[in-house]
Amino acid sequence: MRTVEQTTQEILDLASKYFKVPAGSLAPDDDFFKKLGIDSLQTLELLSLIENHFGIELPDYEVQGVSDFRTLASRIQSRL
Amino acid sequence: MLDLSKYQSIGAALKDALDQFAAETCLIESDREREKERLTYRDFQERAHPLAKALQDKGFQAGDRAAIIMTNQSKWLISAYVVFFCGGVLVPLDYKLTPDEQWQLLKHSSSSVLITEYPIWRQLATSGGRSSATSLTTILVTEAPPNADLAGARRWEEFRGSGAPIFVPRARKDTATIVYSSGTGGRPKGCVMTHENYLEQCVALTSLYPFTPGMRYLSILPTNHAIDFMVGFFGPFICGAAVVHLRTLRPEYVRDAFAKYKITYVSLVPLVLKNLQKGLQARFDALSPGKRKVFNALVAINKALTKNRPHLALSRRLLKQVHDAFGGELRAIIVGGAFSEPQTLQFFYDLGIPVANGYGLTETVVAVTVNDLKPFRADTVGKPLPGMEVRIVNADQEGIGEVSVRSKTVMSGYLNDPELTAEAIVNGWFMTGDLGRFDPSGHLQLFGRKKNMIVTEEGKNIYPEDIESVFESLPVKEFCVFAANYVWPQRSMVGEQLVLVFHLEPGQTFSGELRADISARNSRLLNYKRIHGIVVFEEDFPRTASLKIKRNVLAERLAQLDRAAAVLPL
Numbered sequence: 001m002r003t004v005e006q007t008t009q010e011i012l013d014l015a016s017k018y019f020k021v022p023a024g025s026l027a028p029d030d031d032f033f034k035k036l037g038i039d040s041l042q043t044l045e046l047l048s049l050i051e052n053h054f055g056i057e058l059p060d061y062e063v064q065g066v067s068d069f070r071t072l073a074s075r076i077q078s079r080l
Numbered sequence: 081m082l083d084l085s086k087y088q089s090i091g092a093a094l095k096d097a098l099d100q101f102a103a104e105t106c107l108i109e110s111d112r113e114r115e116k117e118r119l120t121y122r123d124f125q126e127r128a129h130p131l132a133k134a135l136q137d138k139g140f141q142a143g144d145r146a147a148i149i150m151t152n153q154s155k156w157l158i159s160a161y162v163v164f165f166c167g168g169v170l171v172p173l174d175y176k177l178t179p180d181e182q183w184q185l186l187k188h189s190s191s192s193v194l195i196t197e198y199p200i201w202r203q204l205a206t207s208g209g210r211s212s213a214t215s216l217t218t219i220l221v222t223e224a225p226p227n228a229d230l231a232g233a234r235r236w237e238e239f240r241g242s243g244a245p246i247f248v249p250r251a252r253k254d255t256a257t258i259v260y261s262s263g264t265g266g267r268p269k270g271c272v273m274t275h276e277n278y279l280e281q282c283v284a285l286t287s288l289y290p291f292t293p294g295m296r297y298l299s300i301l302p303t304n305h306a307i308d309f310m311v312g313f314f315g316p317f318i319c320g321a322a323v324v325h326l327r328t329l330r331p332e333y334v335r336d337a338f339a340k341y342k343i344t345y346v347s348l349v350p351l352v353l354k355n356l357q358k359g360l361q362a363r364f365d366a367l368s369p370g371k372r373k374v375f376n377a378l379v380a381i382n383k384a385l386t387k388n389r390p391h392l393a394l395s396r397r398l399l400k401q402v403h404d405a406f407g408g409e410l411r412a413i414i415v416g417g418a419f420s421e422p423q424t425l426q427f428f429y430d431l432g433i434p435v436a437n438g439y440g441l442t443e444t445v446v447a448v449t450v451n452d453l454k455p456f457r458a459d460t461v462g463k464p465l466p467g468m469e470v471r472i473v474n475a476d477q478e479g480i481g482e483v484s485v486r487s488k489t490v491m492s493g494y495l496n497d498p499e500l501t502a503e504a505i506v507n508g509w510f511m512t513g514d515l516g517r518f519d520p521s522g523h524l525q526l527f528g529r530k531k532n533m534i535v536t537e538e539g540k541n542i543y544p545e546d547i548e549s550v551f552e553s554l555p556v557k558e559f560c561v562f563a564a565n566y567v568w569p570q571r572s573m574v575g576e577q578l579v580l581v582f583h584l585e586p587g588q589t590f591s592g593e594l595r596a597d598i599s600a601r602n603s604r605l606l607n608y609k610r611i612h613g614i615v616v617f618e619e620d621f622p623r624t625a626s627l628k629i630k631r632n633v634l635a636e637r638l639a640q641l642d643r644a645a646a647v648l649p650l
Contacts, residue, residue, distance in 0.1 A: 033607040
């Protein structure tokens with residue numbers, strides 16, 4: 001079982017790889033809209049990546065209003 | 081299609097539609113690759129009637145207000161029908177608002193019934209705003225897990241009465257819905273819409289874009305949005321067509337749905353349309369030089385053949401692969417909620433996929449003008465629909481002035497706000513606050529806004545006053561938020577942004593700490609509500625005798641500054 005810290009780190013790695021930002025430049029409390037320069041549609045792409053990586057289904061409503069990696073990780077953690 | 085001139089209310093028309101099209105499919109609900117549900121109009125009625133009876137048994141009656149806060153799904157439409165069947169007033173609320181904002185609107189609308197989904201209710205129930213909505217007596221929650229704590233709500237699925245409910249007729253001028261166009265920050269703008277507004281709008285729209293049994297509409301825009309309510313519920317239902325709901329809007333599932341369900345129409349906001357364009361363009365760019373040449377030639381032929389009007393059958397043959405990716409049955413993409421860039425619209429039209437763009441506001445139900453595609457004009461928002469009178473007020477030497485509208489689709493007013501209503505509806509004409517002019521062929525062209533607000537590419541109306549509370553107690557002397565294009569008119573409806581204007585205390589400097597504070601506060605706003613620039617203003621803000629900021633005067637003073645130099649990016 002992953003810890004929430006591991007989950008957070010894996011999300012940061014996925015996001016930096018997919019959205020082509022330097023590895024290590026993202027932090028758990030970063031606002032992903034701002035840091036990745038993405039819009040609400042691209043966050044849906046990020047969710048698909050996360051679902052495939054963790055092998056879970058994450059309903060759209062779970063990430064409603066979420067804008068930082070740490071909160072996102074906690075939502076995912078509860079479904080692992 | 082039902083003859084809507086014979087009907088007095090949305091409920092009466094829908095009731096007859098359920099009988100007339102009983103055996104037709106009305107709803108398909110899909111969750112990822114799984115189809116969850118497929119209902120005929122008869123099934124729909126069988127689901128709705130026990131709910132209507134239970135509501136009536138609880139005392140719900142004509143004129144009572146019922147709010148829905150749900151994502152797009154079958155229970156949204158069933159619940160809405162039940163409200164109309166019982167003679168109630170529907171209050172469709174945006175599920176993307178924060179719980180506090182939702183409670184504020186529930187209170188403002190005096191809703192006695194709330195119908196929502198469990199995940200939304202979980203957040204609402206624990207929000208501090210709950211105590212304010214005292215008129216709420218019945219809360220129904222869908223899809224709650226078996227042992228869930230419902231916090232005073234009841235399960236939608238178990239809220240069923242026995243026996244036949246009684247249909248409650250309403251008159252055309254009675255209130256059908258209260259739709260909030262914005263205003264969660266301070267002054268909620270609840271548009272009071274009548275049954276006549278919807279009946280007339282539906283007749284006008286279906287005259288250009290008709291539905292028939294067997295057609296399928298893909299419902300992606302939130303159903304609380306006026307467009308989806310009309311073309312993703314009322315319109316298709318009174319024609320016996322079907323609505324497809326997706327429980328997740330990830331791009332891959334949306335893409336698959338077109339082909340899987342042979343979609344006829346879909347409505348999109350400009351942001352999604354542009355994204356779709358980018359995806360398609362990337363695929364075209366990846367073609368080998370030879371294939372690209374052939375493809376470009378086919379597009380050129382299609383353009384020539386569809387110059388005056390669309391030829392769907394021909395375009396589908398010429399550009400088969402593109403059309404197959406959209407299921408092969410797509411007749412038009414309806415785009416609305418915000419202004420679309422002409423080149424994006426043209427991109428799709430050149431592929432033989434007509435984009436029905438138009439212009440409308442929540443206050444006018446859905447659409448005032450729509451592109452009739454005869455010929456397609458990407459640079460305009462089309463011609464007025466049948467029954468709409470549109471005129472340009474206070475036009476300048478170029479013919480550009482405020483767009484005003486008079487029709488049976490204009491709301492009766494803003495809920496509990498006669499002052500705002502009187503400002504908006506002058507001698508029977510609704511003043512839109514948007515600037516436009518008619519070209520010689522009668523197409524409306526838009527050139528920006530007269531009002532201090534923005535509409536995002538996602539179709540969200542944002543008023544500066546609604547987001548100012550997040551900057552309260554900011555350590556500056558005074559501040560104010562503006563739509564940048566309101567201060568510095570651009571004659572454009574795209575790329576609109578909000579800016580924070582502030583005046584420092586004497587001796588205070590604009591520090592990195594202050595910038596970080598602004599940035600942190602900005603992050604607390606939902607992403608589409610955020611400011612994109614800041615202006616450090618060197619003078620005291622002009623104020624009224626009661627010390628309110630004179631926004632208009634301040635805007636005039638700001639306009640003296642050079643925008644490029646004055647607005648610092650955040």
